[in-house]
Amino acid sequence: MKRLLIVLTAAILALCSVSGSASAQYLIGRWALGVDAGANYWISDYNQYMVGYGGQAVVRYEIAKYFGLGLTAGYEVLKTNQSTPLEAGAYASYIKMNAVPVSVVAFFHFYQRKMVNPYVFIGAGMMWYQRWGIGLDPPVDGAWHTSYVVPVGFGIESFINNDVSFDASVGFTNTSGDVDARSGGMNGYVTAKIGFNFYLNEGPPHKPAPKPPPVRF
Numbered sequence: 001m002k003r004l005l006i007v008l009t010a011a012i013l014a015l016c017s018v019s020g021s022a023s024a025q026y027l028i029g030r031w032a033l034g035v036d037a038g039a040n041y042w043i044s045d046y047n048q049y050m051v052g053y054g055g056q057a058v059v060r061y062e063i064a065k066y067f068g069l070g071l072t073a074g075y076e077v078l079k080t081n082q083s084t085p086l087e088a089g090a091y092a093s094y095i096k097m098n099a100v101p102v103s104v105v106a107f108f109h110f111y112q113r114k115m116v117n118p119y120v121f122i123g124a125g126m127m128w129y130q131r132w133g134i135g136l137d138p139p140v141d142g143a144w145h146t147s148y149v150v151p152v153g154f155g156i157e158s159f160i161n162n163d164v165s166f167d168a169s170v171g172f173t174n175t176s177g178d179v180d181a182r183s184g185g186m187n188g189y190v191t192a193k194i195g196f197n198f199y200l201n202e203g204p205p206h207k208p209a210p211k212p213p214p215v216r217f
Contacts, residue, residue: 025112025113025114025115025117025159025162025165026112026113027062027068027109027112027113027117028062028063028064028065028112029062029201030061030062030199030200030201030202031059031060031061031199031200031201032058032059032060032061032062032068032070032197032198032199032200033057033058033059033060033197033198033200034057034058034059034060034167034195034196034197034198035055035056035057035058035195035196036055036056036058036167036169036193036194036195036196037053037054037055037056037193037194037195038053038054038055038191038192038193038194039051039052039053039054039191039192040052040053040054040076040077040078040189040190040191040192041189041190041191042078042079042080042097042180042189043186043187043188043189043190044080044095044179044180044182044185044187045177045180045182045184045185045187046080046081046082046095046180046182047081047082047083047084048080048081048082048083049080050079050080050081051079052076052077052078052079052096052189053076053077054074054075054076054077054099054191054193055074055075055193055195056072056073056074056075056101056193057072057073057074058070058071058072058105058197059071060105060107060197062109065112066108066109066110066112067106067107067108067109068106068107068108068109069104069105069106069107070104070105070106070107071102071103071104071105072101072102072103072105072123072125072151073100073101073102074100074101074102075098075099075100076097076098076099076100076101076189076191077096077097077098077099078096078097078099078189079094079095079096079097080094080095080180081093081094081095086182093133093134094133094134095131095132095133095140095180095181096131096132096133097129097130097131097132097179097180098129098130098132099127099128099129100127100128100129101125101126101127101149101151101173102125102126102127103123103124103125103126103149103151104123104124104125105121105122105123105151106121106122106123107119107120107121108120108121109157115158115159116156116157116158116159117156117157117158117159117165118154118155118156118157119154119155119156119157120152120153120154120155121151121152121153121154121155121169121171122150122151122152123149123150123151123152124148124149124150125148125149125151126146126147126148126149127146127147127148127149127175127179128144128145128146129144129145129146129147129179130142130143130144130145131143131145131180131181139181140181145179147175147176147179148175148176149173149174149175150173150174151171151172151173151174152171152172152173152174153169153170153171153172153191154169154170154171155167155168155169155170155171156168156169157197162199163198163199164196164197164198164199165196165197165199166194166195166196167193167194167195167196167197168193168194169191169192169193169194170190170191170192170193171190171191171193172188172189172190172191173188173189173191174186174187174188175187175188175189
């Protein structure tokens with residue numbers, strides 16, 4: 001996970017350095033379709049956290065100067081393990097979870113009309129998931145379950161041209177406490193993703209800021 005974060009940081013800096021040829025972006029009234037992929041880190045009630053992978057698609061509309069609303073749908077493969085015995089009757093050992101999270105997400109961009117535009121996001125939705133592991137007994141029998149999800153995080157858009165931006169983000173998605181087949185405790189997963197956003201329209205025409213009148217003496 002640490003190596004991925006280093007690569008992610010290097011990619012952001014590289015894109016920022018070459019984005020100077022892009023023009024400033026006006027996002028209000030524009031639709032964007034984004035795709036990204038990367039790694040995740042499942043925070044579970046077991047004692048060994050493992051790195052998984054996943055990706056998502058995002059449809060976003062920029063409603064106001066700093067605010068956009070979007071719908072995200074993704075696929076995550078989450079992994080965890082218990083290396084020591086748990087209490088009697090509890091499942092112990094490797095678990096892999098296939099998850100399909102879908103959320104409505106609010107995006108807050110800080111630097112409208114800038115080539116490098118950091119943002120934060122928060123959302124809420126549902127996740128459909130199935131658990132697999134050692135053997136095929138409950139609770140790792142592949143049956144489908146549901147959980148709420150609350151994704152939060154931050155990212156950076158670096159514009160390549162007027163219609164395409166590179167996107168890098170880090171976030172945490174909170175889930176219900178029993179997705180790992182143990183009740184109680186905090187459950188969720190950390191994500192680090194990179195991808196691209198494609199702007200599908202030009203948005204409404206906008207007027208440049210009026211120039212101040214000349215000062216006469």
